[in-house]
Amino acid sequence: MNSHLKIATRLANLLDNRFQLGPYRFGLSAIINLVPGIGDLTDAILSLYLVWIAFQLDVPGRIMLQMVGNIGLNFVVGAVPFVGDLMYMFRRVNLRNLQLLQRYAATKG
Numbered sequence: 001m002n003s004h005l006k007i008a009t010r011l012a013n014l015l016d017n018r019f020q021l022g023p024y025r026f027g028l029s030a031i032i033n034l035v036p037g038i039g040d041l042t043d044a045i046l047s048l049y050l051v052w053i054a055f056q057l058d059v060p061g062r063i064m065l066q067m068v069g070n071i072g073l074n075f076v077v078g079a080v081p082f083v084g085d086l087m088y089m090f091r092r093v094n095l096r097n098l099q100l101l102q103r104y105a106a107t108k109g
Helices: 002-016 028-032 038-056 061-078 083-090 093-108
Strands: 019-021 024-026
Touching: 002 028, 002 038, 002 093, 024 028, 024 083, 028 038, 028 083, 038 061, 038 093, 061 083, 061 093
Parallel strands: none
Antiparallel strands: 019 024
8 A cells, every 4th residue: 555655646746746936836737738638638647547546545436536526627627728727736636636545545544
């Protein structure tokens, strides 16, 4: 379980928290989504890797559904020019999904 969480942590930080511009932190997701059309899809696919890790950890379906819902909301709103780009910078769906994984792992023991 520990190695899965390490991979999930690295991925979430890379996608949502890797770079800093002044007081703002952002990740690869914010950059990827600047590419019209395929940026949102690419980011969703990368984000779904955290769901795959959740599956590997036998996370309950309701938590995985919440993770997929977070990604789906980002994907849909991400299609809106400018608003979607800001959302990727500030909503940080991968860090939210990582927190869900970490909470589950903490209760699992």
